[in-house]
Amino acid sequence: xxxxxxxxxxxxxxxxxxxxxxxxxxxxxxxxxxxxxxxxxxxxxxxxxxxxxxxxxxxxxxxxxxxxxxxxxxxxxxxxxxxxxxxxxxxxxxxxxxxxxxxxxxxxxxxxxxxxxxxxxxxxxxxxxxxxxxxxxxxxxxxxxxxxxxxxxxxxxxxxxxxxxxxxxxxxxxxxxxxxxxxxxxxxxxxx
Amino acid sequence: xxxxxxxxxxxxxxxxxxxxxxxxxxxxxxxxxxxxxxxxxxxxxxxxxxxxxxxxxxxxxxxxxxxxxxxxxxxxxxxxxxxxxxxxxxxxxxxxxxxxxxxxxxxxxxxxxxxxxxxxxxxxxxxxxxxxxxxxxxxxxxxxxxxxxxxxxxxxxxxxxxxxxxxxxxxxxxxxxxxxxxxxxxxxxxxxxxxxxxxxxxxxxxxxxxxxxxxxxxxxxxxxxxxxxxxxxxxxxxxxxxxxxxxxxxxxxxxxxxxxxxxxxxxxxxxxxxxxxxxxxxxxxxxxxxxxxxxxxxxxxxxxxxxxxxxxxxxxxxxxxxxxxxxxxxxxxxxxxxxxxxxxxxxxxxxxxxxxxxxxxxxxxxxxxxxxxxxxxxxxxxxxxxxxxxxxxxxxxxxxxxxxxxxxxxxxxxxxxxxxxxxxxxxxxxxxxxxxxxxxxxxxxxxxxxxxxxxxxxxxxxxxxx
Numbered sequence: 001x002x003x004x005x006x007x008x009x010x011x012x013x014x015x016x017x018x019x020x021x022x023x024x025x026x027x028x029x030x031x032x033x034x035x036x037x038x039x040x041x042x043x044x045x046x047x048x049x050x051x052x053x054x055x056x057x058x059x060x061x062x063x064x065x066x067x068x069x070x071x072x073x074x075x076x077x078x079x080x081x082x083x084x085x086x087x088x089x090x091x092x093x094x095x096x097x098x099x100x101x102x103x104x105x106x107x108x109x110x111x112x113x114x115x116x117x118x119x120x121x122x123x124x125x126x127x128x129x130x131x132x133x134x135x136x137x138x139x140x141x142x143x144x145x146x147x148x149x150x151x152x153x154x155x156x157x158x159x160x161x162x163x164x165x166x167x168x169x170x171x172x173x174x175x176x177x178x179x180x181x182x183x184x185x186x187x188x189x190x191x192x
Numbered sequence: 193x194x195x196x197x198x199x200x201x202x203x204x205x206x207x208x209x210x211x212x213x214x215x216x217x218x219x220x221x222x223x224x225x226x227x228x229x230x231x232x233x234x235x236x237x238x239x240x241x242x243x244x245x246x247x248x249x250x251x252x253x254x255x256x257x258x259x260x261x262x263x264x265x266x267x268x269x270x271x272x273x274x275x276x277x278x279x280x281x282x283x284x285x286x287x288x289x290x291x292x293x294x295x296x297x298x299x300x301x302x303x304x305x306x307x308x309x310x311x312x313x314x315x316x317x318x319x320x321x322x323x324x325x326x327x328x329x330x331x332x333x334x335x336x337x338x339x340x341x342x343x344x345x346x347x348x349x350x351x352x353x354x355x356x357x358x359x360x361x362x363x364x365x366x367x368x369x370x371x372x373x374x375x376x377x378x379x380x381x382x383x384x385x386x387x388x389x390x391x392x393x394x395x396x397x398x399x400x401x402x403x404x405x406x407x408x409x410x411x412x413x414x415x416x417x418x419x420x421x422x423x424x425x426x427x428x429x430x431x432x433x434x435x436x437x438x439x440x441x442x443x444x445x446x447x448x449x450x451x452x453x454x455x456x457x458x459x460x461x462x463x464x465x466x467x468x469x470x471x472x473x474x475x476x477x478x479x480x481x482x483x484x485x486x487x488x489x490x491x492x493x494x495x496x497x498x499x500x501x502x503x504x505x506x507x508x509x510x511x512x513x514x515x516x517x518x519x520x521x522x523x524x525x526x527x528x529x530x531x532x533x534x535x536x537x538x539x540x541x542x543x544x545x546x547x548x549x550x551x552x553x554x555x556x557x558x559x560x561x562x563x564x565x566x567x568x569x570x571x572x573x574x575x576x577x578x579x580x581x582x583x584x585x586x587x588x589x590x591x592x593x594x595x596x597x598x599x600x601x602x603x604x605x606x607x608x609x610x611x612x613x614x615x616x617x618x619x620x621x622x623x624x625x626x627x628x629x630x631x632x633x634x635x636x637x638x639x640x641x642x643x644x645x646x647x648x649x650x651x652x653x654x655x656x657x658x
Contacts, residue, residue, distance in 0.1 A: 071360055073272065090278035100282050111331050116284050142286025168645035187283050 033147035034136055037186040040099065041151045044085070044184060049156045052081040057157035068159070081160070097189070103153060105182030107172040109164065113182075117141065123150030124183045131180060138190070146187045153182040221481060229304035232313045233492055234587070237473050243480025245303070253296055260297040262478075263468075267588070271353035271595070291323045292316075300351075312592055318345065334637050347594065347615030347632040356597035356607070362638040368606025370627075375604035376557030378569055381580045383422045387458055393423020402427050413513035429454050429512075455506045461572075462584045463506070469585035471504045494531040502528060518550060521561035529562075536623035537562065560604075566590075568599045593620075608635050 031039075056078055060068040069077035079087070085103050093100055106124050108114045115121040123135035127150055135150040155161045161175040175181055216225045223242050231239035238244055245259040268276070279285075280294045293299045302308070302315040309315050318341035325343070329336040343349045349357060383392055398415055403426025405411055414420050419428070431444040432454045452475060456463040466472035470491075474483040485503035488495035502508060509524035510516075522543075526534060537543050542560035549559030566586040572579045583589075589596035593614045601610035612628035613619055619628055 071358070074361070089282075090276065093278040093281045097281065102282055102284065120284065141283045142289065144283065144286070146283055168642065185284075189283075 033188045033190065034149065036099070036188060037136075037147070037149035038134075040101070040186055041149070041184060044088075044101065045151070047088075048081060048085055051084050052160060053157045056081055057159040061157075061159045061162075068163075080163070099186060099188045101184060101186040103182060104185055105153075107164075107170065107181070109167050109169045119148050120150070120185055123148070123185065126150065127152040127183050128180045145190045147190055148188075149186045151184045151186070152180045153184055155179050155181050227304070230306045231303055232301075232306060232309050234313055234470075234591075235303060236492065237470055237486055237490065238476075238479060238483065241479040241481045241483060244478070247480075253298065256298055257296055260301075264297075268352060271355060273352050274354050275351055288324055292320060312351075321349070321351075332641075334641065347611050348634045350592050350594060353592070353595055356594050356602075357611075357634065359638045359641075362607065362635045363642050365602075365607035366635050366639055368602075368608065370606055370609040372604055372606065376555055377564055377600075377603045378571065378580050379557060380569055380582065381578075383418070385577070385579050386581065387422075390458055396420045396423055396425060400425065403430060410513050413511065417513065417515045418517075419515060424458075432457055450512075452506055459506075461581045465588070466506070466584040469587045471586060472584070475505070488528045493529065495528050496530045499528040518561075521563035521567075522546065525562040525566075532621045533623050534562075536621070536625065540623040540625055542624060565596060565600050568596070570599060608632075611635070 056068045059066050060078060067075060067077040068080055069075045070080055070083065071077075072079045072083070082103055089101050089103070102113075104113050104115050104120060104124060106115070106128065115124050117139055119137045119139040123137065126135040127133065131152065134152075137148050139146055139148055155164075155175055155177050158177055160181065161177055161179065164170050164175050164181060165173045213225065216223060223240055226242065227239060230236060235245075245256060247259055248255050275294060277295050280289060289295065300316050300320065301313045305315055310318070314320075321343040322340040326340075329338075344351060347357075355361070380386070396415075398411060401411060401414070405426070414426070427444075427446075429450045430448070431446050432450065452463060452466075452472075463472075467476040471486060474486045485505050485508075487501050487503055489500040506512075509520045511519060522537075526537070542564075545554060546559035546561050546564075548554035549556065563582070566589075567582050567584055568589060569580050570583050572581060589599060594611070597607065597610045597614065601614070605613070609628065611632045611634065612630060613624060615632050616628045616630050619626065
C-alpha cells in the first residue's frame with residue numbers, strides 16, 4: 001500500500017486549479033488521480049452539506065414541516081442525507097466504471113458500510129485520528145489496481161449527530177457537530 | 193463401405209444439416225430446433241421468441257442482462273430491490289463477486305435448465321445468502337444457529353423485495369389483529385378517473401345502438417354493461433381506430449372480432465399489465481416474433497381439459513358484450529384453472545364473503561374473489577390525481593407471494609397473520625380454509641430487538657463506544 005497524506009484545508013481547491021491548468025496547458029500530463037478524486041470529493045461534499053443543512057436540517061429539525069426517514073417512500077418523508085449520497089453513488093455506478101465512491105464508517109448503522117479492505121480500514125482510522133487530512137493509497141481488488149482516496153465525513157449540522165446517536169443500530173451515541181463520523185472513499189481504476 | 197463412400201455420406205450429412213438449420217434460423221418462424229432446454233415457468237410461454245432475450249447474435253452476457261433488465265427492471269425498482277446491481281459494482285465487493293457475481297441476473301436465474309430450477313426461478317443451491325451473510329449472528333444474535341437455507345424460505349427475507357418484511361415495517365404492523373375491523377378492498381376508480389384521456393358520452397339505450405345485433409342477447413348484454421353506461425356504442429369497439437388519438441379521414445371498416453389493440457385504446461393500463469403476465473405475455477408488442485395467444489394446453493398448471501385450447505385474450509375472461517366484472521373475477525378463472533388451490537376456492541371462507549357481497553348482505557369490497565388477490569386493485573397517483581386500477585399481471589404479486597401482503601392481504605388481515613398464512617404451503621393448497629398452522633417469528637424477533645434497544649437506551653442514555 002502506497003500511502004500519502006496532505007493537509008486538506010484549502011489544498012483541494014488549489015489542486016483542482018492546478019489540475020485544470022495542467023489539463024488545458026499541454027494535454028499530456030492530464031489530471032493526476034489524486035487531483036481527480038479531490039475535485040470529485042469537493043462536489044460530493046458540497047452537495048451533501050447543502051442537502052443536509054438547507055433541506056433536512058431546516059425542514060425536518062428547525063421548521064419541522066416534514067420528516068426525514070430511512071423509509072421515506074412509505075412515510076412520505078425526505079430521504080436521509082446518507083441515503084441521498086448512496087443513491088447518487090449507485091446512479092453513478094450504473095453509468096460508469098471510471099470511478100466509484102461510497103460512504104463508510106467505523107461506527108456504521110448498517111454493518112455493510114463498515115470498512116472491508118485493508119486500505120479502507122487504515123484510511124478511515126487515519127481521517128478520524130488526523131482531522132483535516134485526507135488519506136491516499138493504492139490497492140488491488142479483483143486483479144484491478146485502484147487509486148483510492150479517503151476523505152473525512154464530518155457532522156455538518158445538528159441533525160447528523162442527533163439522528164445517528166438516537167438510531168437503535170448505532171454503535172456510537174456521543175457524536176456532536178464537527179465530529180468525523182465516517183469517510184467518503186473514492187476509487188479510480190489504474191489498470192490490471 | 194469404402195473410405196470414399198464414408199466421406200461422401202459424411203459430407204452429404206453435414207450439408208443437409210447445414211441447410212436444415214440455416215432454413216430454420218433464417219427462413220422459418222419455427223426455431224424450436226435451437227431450444228437447448230425447456231425454459232422456466234416464467235418464460236416458457238415465449239421460449240420460441242428467442243430474439244426477445246437473445247437480442248443480438250453478437251456479444252455475451254451483457255446482451256442477456258440487458259434483456260432481463262428491459263422486462264424486469266421497472267418491477268425491481270418499484271420493489272426497492274434490496275440487492276440492486278449497483279451495490280455490487282463497487283470494487284470493495286470484488287472478493288464477494290468471485291463467490292457470487294450478483295451483478296448478473298443469470299448468476300442466480302439460469303434459463304433452459306428447468307431440472308435445476310427452484311422456486312422464484314433460482315438455479316443456485318439454497319445457501320446463496322450464506323456466501324455474504326454468514327456472520328449475521330454477530331450483528332443479530334437471534335439468528336445464531338439458524339440453518340443456511342432458512343433466510344429466504346421461512347417467510348422472513350427475500351432477495352429482491354422486502355417491502356412487507358423490513359424490520360421497521362414489522363414493528364409498525366405488529367399489533368394488527370388477524371382480521372381487521374374494516375376488512376375491504378378499495379373501490380375501483382369511476383370511468384372519468386379510469387379514462388382521463390377519453391371524453392365519455394351519455395348512457396346509451398337500445399335505440400342508440402349502431403350495430404346490427406338487434407333483439408338478441410348481444411344487445412341485452414351490451415345494454416347492461418359499463419360500456420353502454422359510458423356511451424361506448426357498438427362502433428366504439430367494432431369500428432374503432434387502432435390509434436384513438438389520431439383524427440380519422442376515412443370510415444373505419446367494421447370488424448366482428450375486435451383485437452386487444454382495440455381494448456388498449458381505452459384500457460391502456462390494463463392491457464399493459466396483461467402483457468406482463470403469463471396470460472398475455474405471448475401477445476406483448478416487444479416480442480421478437482408474433483406468437484398466437486396462450487392456451488391452457490401450453491400451461492404447466494392443472495387445467496380443465498375442456499378449456500385446453502381456449503385462447504387467452506381480453507375477451508376470454510371479460511365476456512365481450514356484458515363485460516361482467518363479477519364473472520371475470522371468479523368464473524372466468526375457474527373455467528380454466530383446476531389445480532388444488534383453485535378447486536378449493538368455492539369451499540373457502542373467502543368465497544363465502546364473495547357470495548355475501550354479491551347477494552348484497554355484506555359491504556362493498558368485503559368479498560374476496562380470485563381477482564381480489566391475483567388481479568389486485570392498485571392505487572396510482574400521477575400528478576396528484578389518485579386512480580385505482582386493476583393490475584392485470586396476475587403473476588406480479590406471486591414472485592414471491594409476500595409481495596401480495598401489502599397490496600392485498602393487509603386490506604383485511606394483520607401483517608402477522610398474513611405472513612404466517614403465506615408461509616404455509618398446505619394452507620395455500622386448501623385456499624386458506626383454516627388458520628395458519630405455523631408461526632413465523634420475524635415480528636416477535638423485531639419486537640424483542642426493539643425492546644432490547646429501548647431498554648439499553650434507558651440504562652445507558654449516552655453510552656459512548658470508541
